[in-house]
Amino acid sequence: MTVYTERINKVRKELEQLDAEAALITSPLSVAYLTGFACDPHERFLGLLLREDGAVLFVPSLEKEKAESELGGAGSSIHEILGVQDTDDPYDKVKQNGGLSTVRRLAVEKEYMKLGHAERLGAVFEGLTFTDIGGLVSRMRNRKTPEEIAKLKAAAVLVEDVLAEGLKRVKAGVTELELVAELEYIMKKKGADGPSFDTMVLAGANSALPHGVPGATKVQEGAFLLFDLGVFKDGYCSDITRTFVVGEPSAEMEKIYNTVLAAEEAAIRAVQIGRPLAEVDRAARSVIEDAGYGRYFTHRTGHGLGMEVHEYPSVHGANEEAMEAGMVFTIEPGIYVPGVGGVRIEDDVYVTESGAGLLTSFPKALTRLEI
Numbered sequence: 001m002t003v004y005t006e007r008i009n010k011v012r013k014e015l016e017q018l019d020a021e022a023a024l025i026t027s028p029l030s031v032a033y034l035t036g037f038a039c040d041p042h043e044r045f046l047g048l049l050l051r052e053d054g055a056v057l058f059v060p061s062l063e064k065e066k067a068e069s070e071l072g073g074a075g076s077s078i079h080e081i082l083g084v085q086d087t088d089d090p091y092d093k094v095k096q097n098g099g100l101s102t103v104r105r106l107a108v109e110k111e112y113m114k115l116g117h118a119e120r121l122g123a124v125f126e127g128l129t130f131t132d133i134g135g136l137v138s139r140m141r142n143r144k145t146p147e148e149i150a151k152l153k154a155a156a157v158l159v160e161d162v163l164a165e166g167l168k169r170v171k172a173g174v175t176e177l178e179l180v181a182e183l184e185y186i187m188k189k190k191g192a193d194g195p196s197f198d199t200m201v202l203a204g205a206n207s208a209l210p211h212g213v214p215g216a217t218k219v220q221e222g223a224f225l226l227f228d229l230g231v232f233k234d235g236y237c238s239d240i241t242r243t244f245v246v247g248e249p250s251a252e253m254e255k256i257y258n259t260v261l262a263a264e265e266a267a268i269r270a271v272q273i274g275r276p277l278a279e280v281d282r283a284a285r286s287v288i289e290d291a292g293y294g295r296y297f298t299h300r301t302g303h304g305l306g307m308e309v310h311e312y313p314s315v316h317g318a319n320e321e322a323m324e325a326g327m328v329f330t331i332e333p334g335i336y337v338p339g340v341g342g343v344r345i346e347d348d349v350y351v352t353e354s355g356a357g358l359l360t361s362f363p364k365a366l367t368r369l370e371i
Helices: 003-018 028-035 061-071 090-097 115-124 134-142 146-167 176-189 204-208 251-269 278-290
Strands: 022-025 047-051 054-060 080-084 105-108 129-132 200-203 223-229 231-233 240-246 302-304 311-315 328-331 334-337 341-344 347-352 355-358
Touching (some): 003 022, 003 047, 003 105, 003 134, 028 047, 047 090, 080 090, 090 115, 146 223, 176 223, 223 341, 240 341, 311 328
Parallel strands (some): 054 080, 105 129
Antiparallel strands (some): 022 047, 200 223, 223 240, 302 311, 334 341, 347 355
8 A cells, every 4th residue: 555545545534524425635735745746737727536435636638648657557546537628617527527426515625725616616516515624634744754754854954055055155245135046046056946935035134024025135244144945855845044143243142142042942842742832832932031032032933844835733832732753843933123133043843752853953053154
């Protein structure tokens, strides 16, 4: 039995609990997770229809040959692959070719499916009601196999190589956008499939913006320089943040940096199987609050990481869900002081029997850059 058959069977088992006749999975990443077939359908229809006794993959016609080549071998978890022409009504095609002439209750990924698509399904299947299967798929995706951990580690190693090379490009007069361009060129040159999100380089006062947009600001002496970047590699992501000081820091800048570093290390120590995710956030937040910077830590401590750079779960102080082996998420506390600057330190971790396993390992001690 392949890993994809095991995953599909888990979804089928959930259908019984939901009293649903079938599931229609339409998120491209969830389809890839369940089948092994990855493509970007753009605006075209892509869907995996799962019944108790069958699995039909609907793909844009231009992707059909690729899907058959990748999934058509012995032991495939997919029973049929059907191409959808641009002129087809994909939802009518699901009805006519999915082995279900009628369906009363359909499981879908509610957070992904658009209202318009749901209405079109309702027009094809009269009296249709929806139930959510998305939560199950998200939880499955966050419990990584050793093979997935290895891919995430490879993406982390790659982005750290990129950052190390990019730091050599920091010089007097260089702008945030110029450094972004250098980093994304280095990513491709080193073999990344691409950035896993918009690369962020923020200089000086801009570093106090947690989601600032790089622009024409130049690197400045005596100021923070924040790098937040990640790569896609073989279907999996990395996400790392490191903050540096250009030249000599002030006493306050050193205090801010060391507080964030202590908070991040406390959060990593809080990773334990069976303990709530909230404790990871609380561990970081208490260090920052005790140092008097609580109001300058304005976001959650982390987020899930895998096939997407932001996925389930959310690591915040109200999430009482217990940590389980194989969970992967970021830990990234920060302090952002207007007029002074901001510091964020971010690592990618996975939950093991003995605590947090680190996917990222780039040095975190306060580092001064000379220009």
